[in-house]
Amino acid sequence: MPKTKFQEVVFCLLMSFFMVIAMELYNTGLRMHGLTNAGMLHTFREIILILPICFIMSFFIVERIVPKIVFQLVTPGEDKPVFVILIRSSVTVAFMCPIMSLWGICIFKQPGSEFLPVWLQTVVLNFPMAFFWQLFFCGPLVRFLFRCIFERKNGQEEFAS
Known part of the structure; x- marks a missing residue:
């Protein structure tokens, strides 16, 4: 969907924002x-810290790796677009979940000598939520919002004002 660097940044910011909100609440x-209500207020303070980390990890690291893997599995133009989206979303979650779980335990859990078991447990608990949230809610929502921001006019994408 994104065609320019600016659009990639907007798409990644939207995706990071909605994924971080859901995963931090979870x-x-x-x-x-x-x-609880108190927990939700606490979550929104955590989002301020985690959102930039998620964006940086996604935009500068994961989004450099994921397309290489995805395009070995599917061929845009030949495979159905929904199949390409599902594969790309799945591979992204497979990378982002362990990375963000690592950041989460380092910042919020301070696991000490139990680092590896705490990280593995966190990944196992987070992966199903991240996967299904991405496929069924966040991904479709962000793609919809992205299309609203960058409307197509006369076959070209333009920034909606």
């Missing part, structure tokens, strides 16, 4: 054994 609920 992880806060896990840590507190249920999500």
